[in-house]
Amino acid sequence: MRSLVIGAAVLVFAWAASGIAQSKITTLEEYAKLMKTNAQANGGMNKAIGSGAYADARTQIATLRQNLTTLQPFWAERKRDDAVKILKDGLGRLDALDKMLGAATVDQVAAQAAAKEFGGNVCGACHKAYREGDAQTGFRFRPGVF
Numbered sequence: 001m002r003s004l005v006i007g008a009a010v011l012v013f014a015w016a017a018s019g020i021a022q023s024k025i026t027t028l029e030e031y032a033k034l035m036k037t038n039a040q041a042n043g044g045m046n047k048a049i050g051s052g053a054y055a056d057a058r059t060q061i062a063t064l065r066q067n068l069t070t071l072q073p074f075w076a077e078r079k080r081d082d083a084v085k086i087l088k089d090g091l092g093r094l095d096a097l098d099k100m101l102g103a104a105t106v107d108q109v110a111a112q113a114a115a116k117e118f119g120g121n122v123c124g125a126c127h128k129a130y131r132e133g134d135a136q137t138g139f140r141f142r143p144g145v146f
Helices: 002-021 028-051 054-077 081-101 108-130
Strands: 131-134 138-141
Touching: 028 054, 028 108, 054 081, 054 108, 081 108, 108 131
Parallel strands: none
Antiparallel strands: 131 138
16 A cells, blocks of 8 residues: 555656656746756755655656756757766666665665765766856856857
């Protein structure tokens, strides 16, 4: 019964998140909204893994996966092949982490390391290449990107 409730919750959350993610990103405001959703989902994923709430972490992974998928056409339209490659790498990392968290026995330390690598190698790599600013002053695109 518990797995049924968790599964239903995951589907409802993914459906609700898809309202943001399935629309095409055409404005800076839409992009910023998606990035805030990513930041929340990434933080929630890390917190859930740290507390052993692996089903909750997988819900956050579903949101991140949908958002990265939405970002691919945004960067492809701008002919930023390196950004598309970063996103594809991110999707692969999320799939591996999701599989890890769905195992009968979860190696929490390995899952935390994989989540940290996702943040550094995906979020961090894209920010380094295309964004400037910080959490205090706010992030913005480097000139000529948008």
